[in-house]
Amino acid sequence: xxxxxxxxxxxxxxxxxxxxxxxxxxxxxxxxxxxxxxxxxxxxxxxxxxxxxxxxxxxxxxxxxxxxxxxxxxxxxxxxxxxxxxxxxxxxxxxxxxxxxxxxxxxxxxxxxxxxxxxxxxxxxxxxxxxxxxxxxxxxxxxxxxxxxxxxxxxxxxxxxxxxxxxxxxxxxxxxxxxxxxxxxxxxxxxxxxxxxxxxxxxxxxxxxxxxxxxxxxxxxxxxxxxxxxxxxxxxxxxxxxxxxxxxxxxxxxxxxxxxxxxxxxxxxxxxxxxxxxxxxxxxxxxxxxxxxxxxxxxxxxxxxxxxxxxxxxxxxxxxxxxxxxxxxxxxxxxxxxxxxxxxxxxxxxxxxxxxxxxxxxxxxxxxxxxxxxxxxxxxxxxxxxxxxxxxxxxxxxxxxxxxxxxxxxxxxxxx
Amino acid sequence: xxxxxxxxxxxxxxxxxxxxxxxxxxxxxxxxxxxxxxxxxxxxxxxxxxxxxxxxxxxxxxxxxxxxxxxxxxxxxxxxxxxxxxxxxxxxxxxxxxxxxxxxxxxxxxxxxxxxxxxxxxxxxxxxxxxxxxxxxxxxxxxxxxxxxxxxxxxxxxxxxxxxxxxxxxxxxxxxxxxxxxxxxxxxxxxxxxxxxxxxxxxxxxxxxxxxxxxxxxxxxxxxxxxxxxxxxxxxxxxxxxxxxxxxxxxxxxxxxxxxxxxxxxxxxxxxxxxxxxxxxxxxxxxxxxxxxxxxxxxxxxxxxxxxxxxxxxxxxxxxxxxxxxxxxxxxxxxxxxxxxxxxxxxxxxxxxxxxxxxxxxxxxxxxxxxxxxxxxxxxxxxxxxxxxxxxxxxxxxxxxxxxxxxxxxxxxxxxxxxxxxxxxxxxxxxxxxxxxxxxxxxxxxx
Numbered sequence: 049x050x051x052x053x054x055x056x057x058x059x060x061x062x063x064x065x066x067x068x069x070x071x072x073x074x075x076x077x078x079x080x081x082x083x084x085x086x087x088x089x090x091x092x093x094x095x096x097x098x099x100x101x102x103x104x105x106x107x108x109x110x111x112x113x114x115x116x117x118x119x120x121x122x123x124x125x126x127x128x129x130x131x132x133x134x135x136x137x138x139x140x141x142x143x144x145x146x147x148x149x150x151x152x153x154x155x156x157x158x159x160x161x162x163x164x165x166x167x168x169x170x171x172x173x174x175x176x177x178x179x180x181x182x183x184x185x186x187x188x189x190x191x192x193x194x195x196x197x198x199x200x201x202x203x204x205x206x207x208x209x210x211x212x213x214x215x216x217x218x219x220x221x222x223x224x225x226x227x228x229x230x231x232x233x234x235x236x237x238x239x240x241x242x243x244x245x246x247x248x249x250x251x252x253x254x255x256x257x258x259x260x261x262x263x264x265x266x267x268x269x270x271x272x273x274x275x276x277x278x279x280x281x282x283x284x285x286x287x288x289x290x291x292x293x294x295x296x297x298x299x300x301x302x303x304x305x306x307x308x309x310x311x312x313x314x315x316x317x318x319x320x321x322x323x324x325x326x327x328x329x330x331x332x333x334x335x336x337x338x339x340x341x342x343x344x345x346x347x348x349x350x351x352x353x354x355x356x357x358x359x360x361x362x363x364x365x366x367x368x369x370x371x372x373x374x375x376x377x378x379x380x381x382x383x384x385x386x387x388x389x390x391x392x393x394x395x396x397x398x399x400x401x402x403x404x405x406x407x408x409x410x411x412x413x414x415x416x417x418x419x420x421x422x423x424x425x426x427x428x429x430x431x432x433x434x435x436x437x438x439x440x441x442x443x444x445x446x447x448x449x450x451x452x453x454x455x456x457x458x459x460x461x462x463x464x
Numbered sequence: 465x466x467x468x469x470x471x472x473x474x475x476x477x478x479x480x481x482x483x484x485x486x487x488x489x490x491x492x493x494x495x496x497x498x499x500x501x502x503x504x505x506x507x508x509x510x511x512x513x514x515x516x517x518x519x520x521x522x523x524x525x526x527x528x529x530x531x532x533x534x535x536x537x538x539x540x541x542x543x544x545x546x547x548x549x550x551x552x553x554x555x556x557x558x559x560x561x562x563x564x565x566x567x568x569x570x571x572x573x574x575x576x577x578x579x580x581x582x583x584x585x586x587x588x589x590x591x592x593x594x595x596x597x598x599x600x601x602x603x604x605x606x607x608x609x610x611x612x613x614x615x616x617x618x619x620x621x622x623x624x625x626x627x628x629x630x631x632x633x634x635x636x637x638x639x640x641x642x643x644x645x646x647x648x649x650x651x652x653x654x655x656x657x658x659x660x661x662x663x664x665x666x667x668x669x670x671x672x673x674x675x676x677x678x679x680x681x682x683x684x685x686x687x688x689x690x691x692x693x694x695x696x697x698x699x700x701x702x703x704x705x706x707x708x709x710x711x712x713x714x715x716x717x718x719x720x721x722x723x724x725x726x727x728x729x730x731x732x733x734x735x736x737x738x739x740x741x742x743x744x745x746x747x748x749x750x751x752x753x754x755x756x757x758x759x760x761x762x763x764x765x766x767x768x769x770x771x772x773x774x775x776x777x778x779x780x781x782x783x784x785x786x787x788x789x790x791x792x793x794x795x796x797x798x799x800x801x802x803x804x805x806x807x808x809x810x811x812x813x814x815x816x817x818x819x820x821x822x823x824x825x826x827x828x829x830x831x832x833x834x835x836x837x838x839x840x841x842x843x844x845x846x847x848x849x850x851x852x853x854x855x856x857x858x859x860x861x862x863x864x865x866x867x868x869x870x871x872x873x874x875x876x877x878x879x880x881x882x883x884x885x886x887x888x889x890x891x892x893x894x895x896x897x898x899x900x901x902x903x904x905x906x907x908x909x910x911x
Contacts, residue, residue: 049882056552061556061570063740068746078547080760081540086547087526103585110537120496120524121724124516126485127504130465133473140477150477152572154726155579155755161608168624187751188581189588189610199746204588205595208609208627304541306574306726306755320479320623323717323897326482327841328620331607332517332718333575333726335500384607414546421747459636 049078051089069417074409081105084435084443086414094431095443098414100272100390102299102346103434109302109345116341123336135340138347141309144282145290149317152309152335152343156271157186158232159308163293164190164209166312167232168266169320174231177211178222182422184241185234185269185295194234196241199421217247219254226255230264232292237283238273242419243426244385245391252287259292265316271297272310276350276433278388279360292316299433302346307339327454341451354389355433362440363388366429369444377455389433392418392426401425404454413446467493475626481896488903489828497524499860500855502836510831513866514838515853516885518692522771523855528720532767533760537661541760545752551762559731562701564736565710572727572757575607576691578729579715580654580861583687584610585751586713586732587652589740590685596630596650597619598642598684602845603633604661605689606655614654617661619844639674646903649682652712656689658812659701662842664807664849666698672707674800685712691728692812695719695772696856699782699810706809722768725761777856778810784858785810791867792878801873802826802883803881804847811858814838814851815870821889822877823848829873832911835866843893877910884909 049057056071062070066228076088081104101248102109116131123129136150143150167177179185183196192200193207201213214221216239226233237252239245259266265421268291273283282294293316297308304340320328333339349355367386370393374381383394395401401417404427408415416428427447431440470493492504500523501509504602512520522529536551543549556570573579588595599605612620613627621627632650634641636659637740646653653675659665672688679686688711693703697734699707700804704714713736717728744750771777785808793817804816817823820843827839827850838851853868869872877885890911895903 049550049553049557053547054550057553058548060562063569063571063744064737064751066752067743068749070752072548075547078540078543078549081543086544088547090610094544094547096544098546099542101542101544104540104542113541114534114537117530117537117724118525120494120502121533122516122519122524122726124497124502124512124514124836126839127491128470128474128677129469130470130493132478133465133470137469137473148477155578155751155753157578158575158608161577164609165607165612165624185673187585187753188578188608189584190608192585193609197750202744204585205593206629208613227753231502234605269881300905301542302756304537304760306758306761308755316478321479324481324623325619325841325843325896326479326485327843329479330841331575331577332519333721336726338724339726356794382730409546414544415748416545420672421750449552 060227071409074406075414084432084439085124093412094438095413095446097429097443098416099432100298100430101432102301102303103432104303106303106349106434108349109209109304109342112341112345113304113338116338121336121338122333129235129337131340132335135335135343138344139296139309140228142281143294143311144285146313147290147294147311149314150311151329152311152340154306154308155329156295156308157188157296158334159192159295159310160186160191160269161188163295163310164194166293166316166320167265168209170316171231172452174229176211176230178226178230178233179211179216180235180239181213181216182239182242182245183236197421207232207437216245217251219251222255223258226262228262230262232265232267233259234267234269236269236273238278238387238390240272240390242422243394243424243428244390246385246387248392252284256289265292267291267293267295269295273387273390276297276359277390279356279363281356300343300346301339302342303432304337305342307343324423337439350433359433362435363391365440366391369447377451380455389431389435392428394424394426397435398425400454401427406451407450407453408447411446411449484900484903488900488907499523500858509834511835511862511866513852513854514836515855517838518697518853519721520723521695521697521719522723522768523857524723526723526771528762528771529724529767532763533724536763542758551759551766552757553760556801558766559729563714563731567710567714567731568734569601569732569737569808571730571732571797573730573753574726574728574756576715576717576728577611578719579691579730580606580611580689582730583710583713583715583732583851584652586736587685587687587742589743590736591651594649594651597628597652598632598634598645598650599654600636600659602636602661602663603656616750617844619841622875635902636696637668637671639671642675643678646682646684650684652685652687653679654687654689657693658698658809660692662813662840662845662848664808664814664851666807670707672704672709674871676709685713686711689715691715691717696778696781697812699778699785699809701778710746719772720765722764725762725764727765727878745870747798760809781811784863787860788852788863789813791863792868792870795870795874798871799878802877807849811854811856814849816847816849818847819887819889820845820848821910822885823850826850826870826873827876828911829876830869832871833869835869845890863873
């Protein structure tokens with residue numbers, strides 16, 4: 049298919065309501081990618097600051113996946129699968145504390161659903177689940193039931209599971225509301241559902257101890273902030289907090305295949321699935337050999353190539369740039385936040401944010417537009433873990449140009 | 465990894481209940497596959513009449529899909545959001561062209577469950593004010609909470625309920641019951657064209673057409689789950705063709721994985737998609753899943769579709785399905801106490817067995833004879849159907865071999881009095897709570 053045919057196919061068959069926002073056709077057609085750079089059919093190079101993934105074309109990951117694809121990509125499911133065994137053992141090893149039972153699946157939304165099933169199965173007499181304002185845990189209906197974005201919740205008459213929304217980052221509110229009738233609290237250790245927000249120091253610890261005190265399950269959704277992205281192996285590590293269920297996704301597929309998982313403790317798993325038919329826990333393609341091979345390779349690269357440290361360094365560079373633009377452009381950039389390679393700047397209005405995004409693309413950087421449903425327009429920056437310093441610099445230059453064009457000439461330090 | 469390590473990983477880090485069952489049954493480690501055969505780590509070969517619950521419709525490692533996957537792996541496996549790519553475009557085009565009516569909008573998902581969720585979500589948004597679902601008793605639609613809530617098999621839902629406050633389940637094939645449940649209108653009706661699970665009940669001719677009419681009259685959306693039936697297995701490319709209906713949404717998976725990748729698609733009518741724009745007004749990307757629909761999985765799906773269409777595998781399934789069912793009926797005639805009948809359509813078929821213990825016994829005996837049949841995994845079915853789902857490319861001599869294995873297995877089981885299986889069946893209902901030693905005893909009884 050040529051470019052025109054490709055774009056026509058999207059126009060006629062993709063979700064019409066999401067097309068413009070997905071950037072098509074401005075971004076063009078991708079034909080190759082490596083590291084954090086995507087090449088289009090016209091030869092343009094775009095730096096990816098949007099995917100929040102692992103990165104493209106890592107030789108070790110690609111080699112392992114190619115090999116597994118040649119041997120056995122999908123499982124018969126009637127015999128033992130060695131790649132599955134290897135993956136669950138490896139993730140159990142890396143997961144904090146007593147988290148050691150792994151449920152591999154095809155997407156972060158499935159992992160969230162699996163976590164909610166654990167909550168339902170674990171606490172038969174408690175119904176209350178708390179979620180945090182602005183959080184987005186997936187688009188399946190259970191996950192939407194624990195979505196913290198009111199504008200989205202309001203669109204549906206009901207959900208299979210329901211949640212009450214607590215304000216972000218407020219430890220007192222957690223202490224006051226989480227009680228013996230609370231089945232679970234689901235949160236992101238670094239919030240990224242609507243822009244980026246880092247909870248204040250001590251917040252993670254408080255939520256953990258409150259849940260422990262009342263016997264509520266703590267679900268940490270690290271789809272967007274796990275696997276080294278925030279400079280720690282897992283974002284909860286920054287306060288040495290161990291949740292009851294940890295959701296992992298995003299970069300887990302090594303930039304090659306879709307895979308996500310949750311990890312929980314033996315105690316939680318056994319109470320729900322211990323003496324039960326294993327089919328309750330089944331999946332046709334979850335934990336397939338090729339995806340498991342990709343995940344093991346990705347985890348190895350993250351550890352061996354110290355991607356967490358690289359993310360911390362790159363993140364410092366990103367946040368520094370964002371803060372610089374914030375001071376340059378005064379009230380038009382309202383806030384800047386970041387933890388490692390998960391950063392964002394909140395703009396004063398949605399229209400401006402859209403233009404900034406378009407100009408960034410024109411200068412060769414793909415960025416996110418987040419938080420719209422929460423009424424807060426954020427330019428989101430979530431480069432792949434593999435982004436190199438050179439690519440990061442190029443991306444920052446592109447953004448610099450975009451901000452300059454859209455937000456006007458730089459305003460020096462304002463006097464009172 | 466050696467077997468003890470693999471077993472330990474399953475036991476401590478994955479699924480202890482499954483580890484026990486596999487251990488007791490003496491399951492080997494899978495090592496590879498090609499076409500209709502797969503191999504274990506001891507070098508044993510097995511004829512695949514399970515198809516990994518439907519994903520190996522083309523057999524394992526079909527060369528065209530393999531070539532497409534390896535090529536795409538080198539070129540571009542994953543693309544960032546906001547950039548178009550060719551395999552995704554191609555897949556959307558192909559699907560829209562193959563499906564009837566204005567089933568033109570393609571939503572990509574990671575699994576059948578997710579595909580169902582997309583349809584459910586769309587129905588709620590397209591029918592504001594309606595929260596009722598109608599689905600079939602004994603149906604199966606998925607494991608995520610929304611899909612689970614409309615899954616008729618009660619034992620799968622019960623540990624996680626309450627889910628939907630207004631989900632009604634009606635007997636499959638009963639138009640009056642369906643009409644009563646829909647009433648003046650529901651958000652949607654969900655149906656499989658052939659009830660899967662442990663039953664494999666084909667829709668009576670005219671049933672789906674009647675349900676379509678009921679939905680039209682009441683403005684209810686009709687969601688057809690073709691995760692198992694889609695892409696040829698029942699003898700038509702899509703099972704909706706048997707009654708010639710156009711649903712509002714259809715979910716496809718398994719068949720288009722090409723035996724290589726996880727993928728599902730939900731194709732929705734243009735007219736329905738145009739009704740849900742309001743849900744995207746605040747944030748057009750509110751429901752976009754970052755991981756679904758990569759170029760790699762789409763390239764595999766495109767190759768799989770090409771093979772299925774070019775080689776008319778639906779036609780093969782119709783022909784070979786007849787041949788297979790004839791073979792299975794020989795078993796029913798010879799062993800009427802154990803083998804009850806042969807339900808299904810095309811190559812979506814199997815043999816209904818006396819009870820769950822007999823099903824397990826037949827499955828294990830067939831394994832010893834080098835054939836893997838599709839275990840129903842339905843512990844609640846009184847007489848479950850052991851599936852015979854070969855790849856759509858299956859040949860007559862392979863069917864003959866499977867039928868011979870079945871006959872041999874039933875002959876072996878017939879040596880013991882049937883009463884033993886009836887008693888044993890009661891015990892096996894508690895198998896997940898029994899110690900390993902008792903399970904091993906049971907395995908020796910039937911294996």
